[in-house]
Amino acid sequence: MFPKPFKKLHDHLKETLENREITTPNSLQINSIPVIKSGINTFCIAPAGSGKTTTLILTTLQALQCEAVGExxxxxxxxxxxxxxxxMQDAFMPFTRRTSLRLYVAHEKMHIDLQKSEILAGIDILISTPKNLNKLFLLNGVHTSQIKIFSVDDADFLAQQSDYAALLSISQSIIKSQYVLYSEKLDAKLKRFESYFMEYSKKVSDQ
Structure with a gap:
C-alpha cells in the first residue's frame, strides 16, 4: 500500500516506483506532488539530491496519463x-518503458531541420535547451497548442541572460500551460517570472 501522494498516481507509475523499490515519498514529494497535480504554476525549491528530478518525471507523466495522444x-x-x-532522457526511460509515450530530446548539436521533421512526426514529451527550443518555436517547428505542463529542471542556470531571455520568448509562444520551475533557491531573477508566465504561482519546498 502506497502512502499519499504516491497512492493517487497512475497505476503504471506506482508499478514502476515499486519495481525501483521507491515506496515512500520524501518530504519534497509529499509537499509538491499534490500542488503540481492541481495544475497550479509552481516553484519547487529544494537542495540537490532531494528528489526534484523524480518529482518532475512523476508529475509530467501523471499529467499525460502515461499514454500517447495526438501528434x-x-x-x-x-x-x-x-x-x-x-x-533527463535516461531518467525518464524507466518510467516511460512499456507505455506508448513518445519522448524526444532536442539540443543545439542537432540539425534544426531534422529536429523539426522528427518532432512534427509526433511526440508527447519534448526535452530541450532554452535557446534550441526558442529557435524551434521561431521556425514554427513545434506546435504549442497542446502543451499541458512545462517544467524547468535545475532552473538556477536561468541566471544566464541568454537562457533567461530565451525562456521569456518561449513563454510568449504558448497560449496556456502549467509551469513548474525546479531550483535550489528562489532568487530575485526567478521570482521576476511571476510578472510574465508564473502568475498565481505557489512555492513549495522540502521543509
Whole structure:
C-alpha cells in the first residue's frame, strides 16, 4: 500500500516506483506532488539530491496519463545543455518503458531541420535547451497548442541572460500551460517570472 501522494498516481507509475523499490515519498514529494497535480504554476525549491528530478518525471507523466495522444507535444522539459538533456532522457526511460509515450530530446548539436521533421512526426514529451527550443518555436517547428505542463529542471542556470531571455520568448509562444520551475533557491531573477508566465504561482519546498 502506497502512502499519499504516491497512492493517487497512475497505476503504471506506482508499478514502476515499486519495481525501483521507491515506496515512500520524501518530504519534497509529499509537499509538491499534490500542488503540481492541481495544475497550479509552481516553484519547487529544494537542495540537490532531494528528489526534484523524480518529482518532475512523476508529475509530467501523471499529467499525460502515461499514454500517447495526438501528434503535438503535451509536455516540455527545459534543461541547461545537451548533457543535462541526455541525463533527463535516461531518467525518464524507466518510467516511460512499456507505455506508448513518445519522448524526444532536442539540443543545439542537432540539425534544426531534422529536429523539426522528427518532432512534427509526433511526440508527447519534448526535452530541450532554452535557446534550441526558442529557435524551434521561431521556425514554427513545434506546435504549442497542446502543451499541458512545462517544467524547468535545475532552473538556477536561468541566471544566464541568454537562457533567461530565451525562456521569456518561449513563454510568449504558448497560449496556456502549467509551469513548474525546479531550483535550489528562489532568487530575485526567478521570482521576476511571476510578472510574465508564473502568475498565481505557489512555492513549495522540502521543509
Amino acid at each position: 503535438a507535444p503535451r509536455a516540455v522539459v527545459l534543461v541547461e545543455n545537451k548533457e543535462k538533456a541526455l541525463e
